[in-house]
Amino acid sequence: MTIQFHDETFRDDYTFHNSPEGIRRFPFPFDQDSYMYSVNLEPHAGGKAGSPFEKRFDVDEHYVAEMRDRAITLAEDPLRCQSLPHMELAGWDFLELVMVSKSEDYPELFMLNRDGDRWHWINRPLGIEQRFTFLDATTLPCGPMEYITRQTQGDHALLDQRDGNLWMDAGMVTSQADWSLDFDIGMNFFEWHAPVPKAHELGVFQRALKFLLNLQQGAPSRRLNWTMTVNPRLDTSPENYHKWGPEKRTVAPGNVGAKQYLRVELQTLWRLPRSNAIAFPIRCYLCSLEDLVTVPKWGRRLHRVLRDLPDELAEYKGFAVNRPVILDYLAPFDDGAPTSPGIFPD
Amino acid sequence: MPRTEFSPSITSRPVYPGLTPQGATPAIMLAEGPGAEAILDLAALDASVMDLAHLIYIPAGHDAGLRLAALGAKMYREAPSYASALERYRKALADARMGTTLYLAGSEGMIGQAVAEALAAGLPPEAIQTEHRGTIARRMQCVHCKGVTENVTIDPFLCSHCGLTLFVRDHFSRRLGAFQGVCVDAETPGIVPEVQEIKP
Missing domain, CATH: 3.40.50.80 (Nucleotide-binding domain of ferredoxin-NADP reductase (FNR) module)
Known part of the structure; x- marks a missing residue:
């Protein structure tokens, strides 16, 4: 398998695009024709060949361009990457997890040689070669979490576990669905989820926390989350909301298929060995409506899900204002036929 | 002035249970x-x-x-x-x-x-x-420029640093000791809702 890395942008001229294979492997998040919050966790123990669930840290055709976009965002706002002082060990844990996983899962792209604590890392797609001493931060150009997350798609939070709670004490967050690491760093599980409507009343967070506190090393979990984004923009941060907000109002019947994207997060959760922290990668996948409807099952189902979604959730997910235009676009792709169970194309 | 009773809110919003004597401890x-x-x-x-x-x-x-x-x-x-x-x-x-x-x-x-x-x-x-006790004015951090505006009693309000018009969220950071203010007319520049007094 050879990945053709795209030369594309996630801002300004928005040249991001999915290849036909990229569309087929898109992690469509709805396994039935309706949606409500749930603790939809399952073991992250591989998955269908070629799907984003197969490897521990999925690398796809957008890898190089996403890392370039992250570097732009960080140059504008270094506060997108922060680590409280007690989290450095967790950063090393995460660096090890990613380097070992990627070098084993993608040997043609990544190589790791370890001689005791003297490590040699090669990242071919990004043209990086680094010799360093494991657990010695002075031998890397930046902290271990920043170093490895500049080379790993998705946002990443490192959660400290203490007092029967999880604390978001470190993170690299440049492709977020409208939340601020700089504001939320140091918060516990209930605090950083506070703005989510309805889910607290459903007991979702109490159950999820209980599960996560017992997460075991070597048994990672995963779930999908989703929202809607206008234009293939990774940096939908609150920090820059006044810059990208106007774009949300540019959706019209003539352009909605191309401009409106379904944004899916593949969230994985990993217990880290030395720090006992949890690594929480939040990997973002984007697919335009016009690409989604090329899979008939997805066109039918997305129409039903978005049509029947409670107003409060449409508001929270930020597309209430565009919902009528979106539904008008999707309706012709929904012939009322039944859909098969599960998320994959027929 | 008696203790302030706040209306129920989200889980990051602080609550102030009141002072209870712990005896002659430091x-x-x-x-x-x-x-x-x-x-x-x-x-x-x-x-x-x-x-x-x-x-x-x-x-x-x-x-x-x-x-x-x-x-x-x-x-x-x-x-x-x-x-x-x-x-x-x-x-x-x-x-x-x-x-x-x-x-x-x-x-x-x-x-x-x-x-x-x-x-x-x-x-x-x-x-x-x-x-x-006392004023229900809030200390607000602008999520855009990171500046803190003290004693905010109205919603929306002007960030005293960058001048954006911000709405008052209940989301609160204990690390910063501040609520979050977010641009209210980000999607529709210039269209700002009517100013209201903040309620407890």
């Missing part, structure tokens, strides 16, 4: 404005709380200094503002021994900053008691 007390009444009520419940207390009072236009001074705290100090009291308060936190109780009473802005200082100094959360 204590740091920070009172601002009508927060003085909370300290007076506390001492009326158990006068011994003052025996080992270091009490700092920021009058903020509410003149309760003489009554507070008469409580017989081990140390008593009036300060004209939170900023002027800050180094003394930090020293008190740094000197605090295990078993010290922190009593905070006053506005959300003062309590928010004082709690953030105390946590940063390593005080355990269970050693911190808070009671809200």
Whole structure:
């Protein structure tokens, strides 16, 4: 398998695009024709060949361009990457997890040689070669979490576990669905989820926390989350909301298929060995409506899900204002036929 | 001025359960404005709380200094503002021994900053008691420019740093001691909802 890395942008001229294979492997998040919050966790123990669930840290055709976009965002706002002082060990844990996983899962792209604590890392797609001493931060150009997350798609939070709670004490967050690491760093599980409507009343967070506190090393979990984004923009941060907000109002019947994207997060959760922290990668996948409807099952189902979604959730997910235009676009792709169970194309 | 009753809100919004005397243990007390009444009520419940207390009072236009001074705290100090009291308060936190109780009473802005200082100094959360008295003005951080605007009583309001019009969220950061302000007309520049007074 050879990945053709795209030369594309996630801002300004928005040249991001999915290849036909990229569309087929898109992690469509709805396994039935309706949606409500749930603790939809399952073991992250591989998955269908070629799907984003197969490897521990999925690398796809957008890898190089996403890392370039992250570097732009960080140059504008270094506060997108922060680590409280007690989290450095967790950063090393995460660096090890990613380097070992990627070098084993993608040997043609990544190589790791370890001689005791003297490590040699090669990242071919990004043209990086680094010799360093494991657990010695002075031998890397930046902290271990920043170093490895500049080379790993998705946002990443490192959660400290203490007092029967999880604390978001470190993170690299440049492709977020409208939340601020700089504001939320140091918060516990209930605090950083506070703005989510309805889910607290459903007991979702109490159950999820209980599960996560017992997460075991070597048994990672995963779930999908989703929202809607206008234009293939990774940096939908609150920090820059006044810059990208106007774009949300540019959706019209003539352009909605191309401009409106379904944004899916593949969230994985990993217990880290030395720090006992949890690594929480939040990997973002984007697919335009016009690409989604090329899979008939997805066109039918997305129409039903978005049509029947409670107003409060449409508001929270930020597309209430565009919902009528979106539904008008999707309706012709929904012939009322039944859909098969599960998320994959027929 | 009695204790403020706030309407139910999201889980990151602080609650202020009120002060409960812990007896004659070492204590740091920070009172601002009508927060003085909370300290007076506390001492009326158990006068011994003052025996080992270091009490700092920021009058903020509410003149309760003489009554507070008469409580017989081990140390008593009036300060004209939170900023002027800050180094003394930090020293008190740094000197605090295990078993010290922190009593905070006053506005959300003062309590928010004082709690953030105390946590940063390593005080355990269970050693911190808070009671809200007086103004319901909020301390707001602009999520865009990161500047803090003090004493916000209206929604939306103008960021005193970057000038964007921000709406007042209930989302609160204990680390920053501030609520989050987010641009209200980001999607429709210039179209701003009618200004309202903040409610408790």
